[in-house]
Amino acid sequence: MKAVIRLQLMLIGVYSVKLSCDGREDGAQCYGALGGAVDLMLVDNVSEIPRFNWRKNSSTILRWRNSTVYNTKESRFLFFPSNGTVRISNLIRTDSGEYKLELNDKDGKKTGRRTLQLYVQAPMSSVQLVSECLSQGQMKVSCLSEGGDSPQYSWTLDGHILTDSELLSRNYENNIIVLRQNISGHLICSVTNQVSYSFNQMNISGCGLSHLLILGLRATVVILPLTGMSLYFTWRRKKCEKADDSAVSQIIEDLDNSVLMIEMKSPTQ
Template identity: 25%
Template sequence: MTSVFIIFTLATAALAKGVIECNFLEHTGPGLCSGAVGQLLIFHLTVAVNPDIVLKKDNKHMILKVKNHSVTGNNEEYESFTNGILKLGKATKRHSGDYLLEEYGSNGNLLKKINVQLEITATVSKPAVSQVCLSPDLMNISCSSEGDAVEFTLTLDGHLLLRTEGCSLRQSSGTINHQTEDRSSVSSVTVSLYGQLTGHLMCHVGNNVSRDETVVHLTNCGEVSSVCVVTVAVTAGVVSLLLLGLLCLWIKRLRNQSRPTTVDEGNGEAEIIYSHVRVTQKPRA
C-alpha cells in the first residue's frame, strides 16, 4: 500500500481573551449568557443599596448570600462582590449551569427572582490535517480539532468538499465518505478523494466562541512509489520544510541507485544485476 501521511498541528492553544458579563438586572424571564473558557466572568446582580440577595446554582449550590450587610457564601466560587457586581475569575466549564438570583426588600419581601443560564464553551484548537494515500487512485483526508461543538468546512482550491453544521452534514457533488468522532472534546472528519487530485486543501473549524484554519498542499498519490511518513508541526516553520525537502531528495537518490543495471558478456546477451535497498528510520524518542 502506498502512503503519504502529513500532519499539521499546533502545540498549545491560547486562552480566549475578553470578558463575559451576565446581566441579572434587565431580564424579566429566563436569560442566556455565554462565553469561552479563560475569559473573565462577571455577574451584574443588583443596583440596590445594601441589598439582601441570594444566588444559587442549579438550585442547590449556594454561591452568594447577602443579608443585613453581611456577605456569606462559597468563597471558592468567586473572587469578590462589590456594589452589586460579582467577579468569578476566569471562566471554566464548571461555571456552566442555571443560576437563580433572589432579591429581598428591607421588610423581607421578595422583590424579584431572576434565572440566567450560563454556557461556557471550550475554544477550538488549530486543526490537524492529514493525507493518507491508500492507492494511486484513492486518498483519505482527515481533519481534527479540540473544543466544544466543533463545526468543520473542507475546501479544495476554494471548492466546497464538506461542511458540518451542528449534527448535519453538507457536501459538494461526488463521492465523499464522511466519518466523525467526538471523544474527550476532540472532533474529526474524514473524506475519501480521487488519489491524483492536487491543490490547496483548507480545513476551517469554529464554534460560537472561536475559529481557526489550516491549509496544506495535497500530494498526487500516483507520483508516490514508496512508503513515506512525514510529520510536520506548524510551529516548526521553515526548518521543517527544509528537512522535508532533504528527506525527499534522499529517498529519490536511493531509488535511483536501486534501478537494475546491465552487464554485457560479449555474446550479445545482457545479464541483469539487481541491487536491494532497505530504508529504515528509528522512531523518535
C-alpha cells in the same frame, strides 16, 4: 497502493472566545472555559435594587444589602456594582450548573427571580492535518484535534465550503474527508466549541497520474531487489539440489563398478 503524505503546515491557530454572558434574561445559557474566567451580567442598575441573593443550588454565593456586597463564597467570585456583573475566575467543572438570582425590596419582600445555566467546557488545544493519496488518485485528509469538549468541524478550500464536485465522501464521526482526483488549493480545517476556536491549513496539490507514477516507481525500486533476491536464492537452492543428486548418482555408479570387478575376477581363482 497507498502513501501517507504530511504536507507542509502553513499556520496553526488556537483562539479563546471572549467569554461574557447576559444573564438578565430568565433561562439564559452561558459558557465558560475550563481554567479561564467568565463575566455574567446579573442586573442593570444595582443602585435601584435594595437587596438580592445569588445562589447555586442551596448555596448562597453573593448577597447585596444596601449598596454593600457580601461574598459568601471563595475569592474566585467577584461582583462589580458599577455594571452589575459577577466574574468567576479559574473555572472548574463543578462551576457548571444552574444559578438563581432572587431580587427583594428593602423590607425583604421578593420582587423577582431569574435563573441562568452555566456550562464549563475544555477549550481546543491544537489541530493536526494528515493527508493520504489513495490508489485511484483521491486524497484522504484527516483533521485531528486534541482536547476540547463538543468539537464542531468545518472545511474550506480556497475560502469556500467544499462542494460535491470536490468532495467524494465525509465521515462526520471521525471527521475524515476524501477529495476527488486532481483537487488542489488552500485547505483549512476549523474546530470550534462554545469557548474556543482552532484551525490548521495546508496547500494541497492533488494526487494525479504523475504522483501515482512516482509512487509506482518507488514501489518498483523496493519490489525489484526483493524479486531478484528471491530468484537468486531459488537458483542457488536448485543448483545445490542438482549437485546433491549428481553426487548420489556417482556413488551408486562407483558401487556398481566395484561389484562388476569382483565378478570378473571370481572365475580365475
